[in-house]
């Protein structure tokens with residue numbers, strides 16, 4: 001597998017966020033704040049906007065590239081990470 005990382009747990013508002021499971025591009029379309037979070041993360045990895053757009057569109061709940069959705073228990077923001085970004 002390419003870009004596999006250890007499992008991560010996202011935090012927000014100085015607390016651990018609630019885990020909401022695996023998501024793909026379709027699910028992320030309903031949580032634009034999580035999508036934006038992923039986009040910022042991939043931009044931080046040095047990806048171009050075109051690369052991250054392409055990557056975000058390939059995300060699928062069933063894999064091979066999956067994102068994991070979290071929700072802050074304090075402010076309700078959605079966050080996400082993916083295997084490669």
Ligand SMILES: [Zn+2]
Pocket residue numbers: 012013072073074075076077
């Ligand atoms: Zn928060």
